[in-house]
Amino acid sequence: MTSPDVLRPHAERRHADELAAIAAADDRPRPPGWRLSPRAVATYVLGGTLPGGAVISPKYVGPRRVVEVAVATLATDRALLLLGVPGTAKTWLSEHLAAAICGDSTLLVQGTAGTAEEAIRYGWNYARLLTEGPSRAALVPSPVMRAMAEGRLARVEELTRIPPDVQDALITVLSEKTLPVPELGEEVQAVRGFNVIATANDRDRGVNEPSSALRRRFNTVVLPLPATAEEEVEIVSRRVAEIGASLELPAPPAAIDEIRRVVTVFRELREGVTADGRTRVKSPSGTLSTAEAISVLTGGLALAAHFGDGALRAADVAAGIVGAVVRDPVSDRVVWQEYLETVVRDRDGWRDFYRACRDA
Template identity: 70%
Template sequence: MSQTLRQHAEQQFAEELEELKKADNRERPENWVLSPWAVAEYLMGGTLANGFQVSAKYIGNRRLMETAIATLATDRALLLFGVPGTAKSWVSEHLAAAVSGDSTLLIQGTAGTSEEQLRYGWNYAELLAKGPSKAALVPSPLMRAMEQGKTARVEELTRIPADVQDTLITILSEKSLPVPELGSETQAVRGFNVIATANNRDKGINELSSALKRRFNTVILPVPASEDEEVSIVSKRVAELGRALQLPGEPPALKEVRRVVQIFRELRNGQTEDGKTKLKTSSATLSTAEAISVINSGMALAGHFGDGVLRAGDIAASLVGAIVKDPVQDAVVWREYQETVMKERSDWKDLYRACREQN
């Protein structure tokens, strides 16, 4: 077993990608590892003609994934947009792995991301010794993707300052990156494209210019449509992370996963699932990713400090940290939910008592 805490998608699912290559007899865009059909099969999962089972990486609307894949086969870049926790980065990584066989050409957007990080930098020792030269140039992941005909990823595009964002305009429209210091340019090889992600909840968002927006086709990733869908996503990811982290103890009971998902959905939507009770909403995002984290933390507690069986007390400790981000406003929301919803559910008495103890 690999000692790597988290493998890249193309490493973790190497067997699936290899089986898809063998079964894939459809037309592939130049420099793509798989055809668009096979990329969709990799993302959505299914059974191949030889009986090999491909696991689902994305549980949701297949047409959304087909639209994203089709975009990458054109000259338009792809922008995955949505609220936090809707699997934008997850989908971006798996798309790059299936299209290019390489998900590592990544630029992480922050308020401090500079133009050089998007374009190229310099080896200053080489630069001072010999002046500007190809040897002194340090290509960015974006520049390497252009040279190799691969997919580059830009995470949290709207966190990057607006003037730096606009560095992408020439790259996406002209498919070239000028290097004026050398009097040359890097022209993109066929197969090159960009997947960017952005969410609309972060503080300090830098709106994309209209010129940059036109270079992207936007695919909005929604929160899971139903409770069953979200439970399925959480259960799958918890099992995968449990194996990767080698957490002791048993896999969580479906009942416990469903309770966490229901709490998150109700506080997120401002009403109980049956629509009968209106609720105050928390300032926390309460995303699917947060629900996965709550269950994993509970499993760690149960495995290391209990008998290995996930119980209400293990979940309660993590629920408070996920829901109460504002110690005043969210504490009121959480107490009200316990008294008006949890207390009234006969099969939630254990969780209600455990949460009260945490308070």
């Protein structure tokens, strides 16, 4: 059981009541090993109202078809690759898909440049290996091996961060649905319900492009950035409120005004043009993702709560915005100062924001 002091419970714990309500109302066929039908999984992810009147909160705000394609892929024998720029909720979506489909989002391989093949295949308890030799007791299964044996979903985060030779350890798993253990003369065969969700982005440095053999074993779903400013404001508002509540920060009055300003700044710099389409602006080197906007505003909430009067103001978010935009101290600083002087300074109602950013 999850302790009440856990900062961020897993999705299946955090939304257990919703999952139970959806399961009780779900009368559609369920693929082998699934806890919910594909349509019910989409309802959990996108939100909606159940026949009995229970309201399901949306976990992902975006095109419905994207979620439907992702869920349908997992109902086949094809693995799913969620691809997108940083901050497009790839990890968030993969967690909630795993929570809804198999009730366990914890079978996770975190991809890094140092991820070893044992993280995907298996390792050994070397103390037992030296004393007993190769045995089932000495074997340390990876999250992927456990998912295969239990008929669950394995999650591979940041696939393109993993060295190519380690990535290719997934090929046999995904094509043959088996994982050989030659030291024991055995193999682990996947139980119905097993599949893999991987996430990747190709914007960061140090990317290891998957081999064509591995890519053929995935269906790729591209997660877009929020289509409109209002959609992004909705996403940011909801996540900031959730994070603020978990940190026991008081809900600030009129926070939507600052949220809207932060989102506007990020979108204009990201897209290289102002919201009215009249002025071209230079884009900085960073991605300025929705996730970064959430981080800036959460930091602003903490400043307002602990060092202000609780109301979120321009001065509370200015330092965070500058930190998010100015990643390169030379080129990005020029871009930011030009944006302040040509766009922000003369914008109606933004004088306080201009001063706060100049001070920061």
